[in-house]
Amino acid sequence: MSVQLPVSHTMESTLESVNKAEEMADKLAAQAGFDEDARGGISMAVREAMINAVMHGNGYSPEKRVKLSFEQAGSNLVITIRDEGAGLNPDEVPNPLAPENLMKQSGRGIFLMRAFMDDVKFRKLEPGTEITLTKRVPGQ
Amino acid sequence: MSMKASTRQVDGITIVDLSGRITLGEGSVVLRDTIKDLLGKGHKKILLNLGDVSYIDSSGIGELVSAFTSVQRQGGELKLLNLTKKVHDLLQITKLYTVFDVKDDEASAVAAFAH
Numbered sequence: 001m002s003v004q005l006p007v008s009h010t011m012e013s014t015l016e017s018v019n020k021a022e023e024m025a026d027k028l029a030a031q032a033g034f035d036e037d038a039r040g041g042i043s044m045a046v047r048e049a050m051i052n053a054v055m056h057g058n059g060y061s062p063e064k065r066v067k068l069s070f071e072q073a074g075s076n077l078v079i080t081i082r083d084e085g086a087g088l089n090p091d092e093v094p095n096p097l098a099p100e101n102l103m104k105q106s107g108r109g110i111f112l113m114r115a116f117m118d119d120v121k122f123r124k125l126e127p128g129t130e131i132t133l134t135k136r137v138p139g140q
Numbered sequence: 141m142s143m144k145a146s147t148r149q150v151d152g153i154t155i156v157d158l159s160g161r162i163t164l165g166e167g168s169v170v171l172r173d174t175i176k177d178l179l180g181k182g183h184k185k186i187l188l189n190l191g192d193v194s195y196i197d198s199s200g201i202g203e204l205v206s207a208f209t210s211v212q213r214q215g216g217e218l219k220l221l222n223l224t225k226k227v228h229d230l231l232q233i234t235k236l237y238t239v240f241d242v243k244d245d246e247a248s249a250v251a252a253f254a255h
Contacts, residue, residue, distance in 0.1 A: 015165045040226060047197055051164055097235050103209055105202035108234055112198055115233050 002031050006071035013058035013066060021068050022047040025079065028070050032077050032137050041116030042135055048109040049081040049131045057085030057129055075140035079133040088129040090122045143167035145174045153250045154183040159192035162200030175207045184216025185253045191222030196230055208240060221249050
């Protein structure tokens with residue numbers, strides 16, 4: 001059954017929400033017409049943004065929520081993830097491809113979002129962070 | 141699908157057959173505990189068979205890096221075997237493909253360890 005866009009979900013700050021969001025992204029990307037490779041990239045970008053929100057933003061707090069929304073804006077699939085955390089400055093995240101960071105255990109999430117999406121934007125909220133992931137729908 | 145790990149010995153090399161997803165949470169923990177357990181038992185030549193690993197996220201990549209450095213720190217060797225296209229591509233874009241010693245044949249991978 002197809003899902004009518006836009007669609008929005010308010011989710012708990014749990015690992016289960018991360019997994020659910022990834023599944024939703026895959027399903028909605030398929031519905032929008034993306035091939036398997038692109039879907040894999042989109043669902044991974046959503047997974048990474050959700051990890052960011054749930055873990056780094058909300059710190060798994062049971063009091064804080066993550067808002068996830070999907071919409072088709074013109075020829076783009078636009079996915080927005082909002083957390084209620086302390087806020088994130090993406091410019092302060094070190095480049096994971098730099099030789100001195102290559103063997104670090106963490107710090108690749110934002111890089112992966114950017115690798116798989118056409119556009120990734122960060123906006124500071126009061127409180128929290130909003131990440132907007134955009135991917136052009138094929139053939140549009 | 142949760143991750144599973146089983147180990148076997150071939151010519152003094154520990155082969156870890158992994159299947160499922162290496163992701164934040166259970167998958168990453170299974171890998172971390174398996175490596176810790178092997179190193180604790182003195183098994184320092186480890187071949188991670190990723191042939192049935194369908195998916196890895198940033199946390200899983202971090203866990204692979206951590207496994208690699210933990211084994212190296214103890215004077216051992218860790219190699220990767222049978223990457224799926226998805227995992228191969230992920231290691232390429234994160235520039236880790238050349239850091240890991242990646243093999244696609246088990247017998248030659250085992251032979252490639254220092255004996």
